[in-house]
Amino acid sequence: MRKLLYALAASLLLITFTAQAAPEFRSDHPERYTVVKGDTLWDISGRFLNNPWYWPEIWHVNPQVENPHLIYPGDVLALVYIDGEARVTKVTSRGVEKLSPQVRSEPLGTPIPAIPLDAISSFLSEARIVDPETLQQAPYVLEGEDSRIITGAGDRVYVRGEKPADKVGIYRRSKVFNDPQTGEFLGLEARSIARGNVTAENGDVLTVSITRSSEEVRIGDRLLVQEDRRINTQFQPSAPARQVEGQMISVEGGVNQIGQYDVVAINRGTREGLEAGNVLAVFQAGNLVRDPVTDETIELPSERAGLLMVFRAYEKVSYGLVLQASRVLSIGDKVRNP
Structure with a gap:
């Protein structure tokens, strides 16, 4: 009987997790948005969603558009409904783009990046993970x-x-x-x-x-050998494919306090399923306190304190950029699925 109750409880937790794992539109989301120079995909995702890492699930690719996964300054994005589901796609003043093959007379320019490139570009050219041998x-x-x-x-x-x-x-x-x-x-x-x-x-x-x-x-x-350090600007904010739990183990520059746009290393990598674009929540470790009754040392619960996005993943280590920090973060703070 007890095993049956445990199984039922586990099933309910899984159902709850699945139900919550869905895009949640902001109450003040725009119906249309014109992309401007300086925007990032993370910024735009945050205009539409409370959980921007679900952007891939709401983005509707127009198959008649060249490079349909890329977004450029000047593109107009709009909320549309496809089979009853809310989606975001490129539109023109006439509605959803319906393009026939033709030669583009104006240069495309540079597509918007996923995260601020000036925060990571110098780092990407200055570090790599190798084995000691x-x-x-x-x-x-x-x-x-x-x-x-x-x-x-x-x-x-x-x-x-x-x-x-x-x-x-x-x-x-x-x-x-x-x-x-x-x-x-x-x-x-x-x-x-x-x-x-x-x-x-x-x-x-x-x-x-x-x-x-x-x-x-x-x-x-x-x-x-000179490593190819070209920055991949085409990844999308996304949740990890499977459950990940780790810690921040280093920060670029050796500072003691970690904040927005700091580059950090975490002790999880491709073997745990991480890839560029994955978003992780940062949880500030709870304080250790002494129980006044039993005299035991108790660790208080961790509290959510920020978000980071992985921009480079090696087998056992990944580098990420802190995108949000509601309080000062530190080495040792935990990271897990948002």
Whole structure:
């Protein structure tokens, strides 16, 4: 009997969760909205929905529009009803777009991004997750030209090791990520210092001309194949495909207090089903208090305190941008499905 009651309770919880997992339109949502330069897909989703991560479920793709998943400044979006369900789609002054094949006479311009690119663009070019062996075995800087130990853009450096490619990135070991709960090694963050071209080989000594640098190149910095760091602007805000629970384990810049538009690392990645565009709620850890009656130490419940969106996912670690923060966030705060 008890097992039957447990099964019924679990079923009710699942039904409740499923019922709640649906787009919820704002009471003040617009009937039409004209996209302007500077908008992000997250901003627009928030104009229509209380839960913007359900945008994919309300977006109606017009199959007769070129690049139908992209939204550009000047596009008009409107709320329409299709088979009785509210949807948002591109429209013109004549209604829903019905385009026949033709050559567009005006340039498209740049589609709006999912999140503010100026908040993450520099970070995307400066960090990557690698395994320690890859970095340890990579070619390393011996010295700069004229025996200098610190060099920058426009200089040459001498490197020892096997050439990884003609175009290379110069990286420096940064943070080691371990799971705060299990201690599992999650990855090593390598910070990009410079980019360059291999211009000569003399045995296992390479000459590298530095074409761009974010800081000084030092002896011991490592060469890796230059990673393609083009920013994907086409992902959509979405809820993770399955239940995810993790923690924020690092923040870019090493600050103590985390707020809106800070870049954070979390201890969950593609193996847990995360992908770019997934939105997670941030829960501030509850305080530890002493029970005055039993003298036990009790952890108070976590409280929802913000939202973040994953913009880059590796196997065990993901980077996300904090989009909302109702209070100061900290390393160790929990993340889970919104």
